[in-house]
Amino acid sequence: MKRMNGMLLISIIPFIIFVLLFLFVPLFFMLYSSFQENGGTGFTFSQYMEVFRNTYYHQAFKNSMLISFFSSLIAITLAVFAAYSITLFSKKVQDRILVFANLTANFAGIPLAFAFIVILGNSGLFTLLFKHFGWDLLNSFNLYSWSGLVLIYVYFQLPLAVMLIYPVYQGIQAQWKEAAALLGASPSQFWLKIGVPIIMPSIAGTFSILFANAMGAYASAFALTGSAYNLVTIRIGAITTGDIFARPELGSAIATLLGLTMVLALLINEWLTRRIRRDLS
């Protein structure tokens, strides 16, 4: 018994050191400095007070939440219908579509923002195409506005949503549909009374994952307009490394609040997934 503790210790110590150094130490320093005065001294709540008082930061949280909410909602709505359609195709086709989703899930950040600039930017392909035909559909659309950013957010949320929703339909067994049909239920009645209540908790759980995913996104918006969008992550980046004057203490306070939002979203997800398991057992 003694001998095995040797192996356990040797292998686990570097792991613990890395986790401490790169997860807990930064977490501690962030929390600690969020309670410091500008310049890193004293103990104060003033950074948090400033976030709560300053409407500019309220707006940043509101914008982040709105774009996260709407991009998640659009992505999940598309995914709920598409993922079900996917399950009706042959195994080979299903695999291909999932591989494609997996691939595009990795396509995010700067390259993604750029791809959208190419197709919808000021001299983007579709912008030119629509101009050529004289459609002023795009006159009301601007990639560098909120509607443009929503399109980009939906792009990186969509593959993730499809991959997370797809397995949920495996839980709905064909026998249930047959049983319901034998008892005289129409397909719409089946979905309304049986299908939707079963998949609802998973959909809500997926929604909270997508929401957290979007709340933490930074690179795409940054690539599009630098610090122009007033999003929480963009504000944190600008304040912490600021070109003109950095206020890392304030940045820490905002980052802490953002972290709390994410924890909340993940807790809701866990609560919802637990609910579905209890219901099914």
Place this chain on the structure above:
Amino acid sequence: MKKSFYHYITIGIVVLYLLIPLLGTFLYSFATSWHKTILPEGLTFKWYIELFGDIRFLESLGRSLILSLGATILTLIIMVPAIFSIILYAPKLEKIVQSLVVMTYAMPGIILAVGLIRAYSTSGVSMVLITIGAYFVGILPYMYQGTRNSLRNINAETLMEAAEILGASRYTAFIKVIVPNIMSGILVSSLLSFSILFGEFVLINLLVGGHFETVQIYLYQKLSQSGHIASAIVVCYFILISILSAVMIKMTRQKKETI
């Protein structure tokens, strides 16, 4: 069962949405000039030739490879033995590792970057090394899941017992029996981690910035200068992640067949 047209439409919308930006970028990277016409005025390889002739790009590519590969290998060396020991000899600790995984989900790059700047920016340690440490945390969930699943698939406990009964020490058994058996599974999560790190921008940009130009930072710089070259970079990047995904899928399939 006959599929109605409706199901083609739902899938079609998703696939087109994901495909069009990629196709547009692909086309743009081969276009000579494309400012007023609907279709490009001509096709050319010159952007790619220019890109691969740019020493700055090749250097940034090298940095990206070293950084992502280095962080992946380091994580591999530290995590695999640790997860192995925890699962076999201290299963109670697994709960803690799982909560660490959840913690990393609640700390996206931007939050981790703020903490790391506060903790280390004045310590004198190279921020590039700090970034590698941050990458360790970033890919921890994938590495943990990959290692755990592989160990479960091969029945690590029984294998270890057999090896030890035959006289191998615990270390020899781990290196000679366990590692070769879980290699393919671990390689899959390593490739996934590598492709995630290769596309990473937030941490490297905030922690190190322009002092250590990776492909992502190079791309960011090029966005405002040359759209064609930027699209050539995006196409190359996408081809790279496609190749990595293809290798991963192939390896996962082979593994399934052998079991």
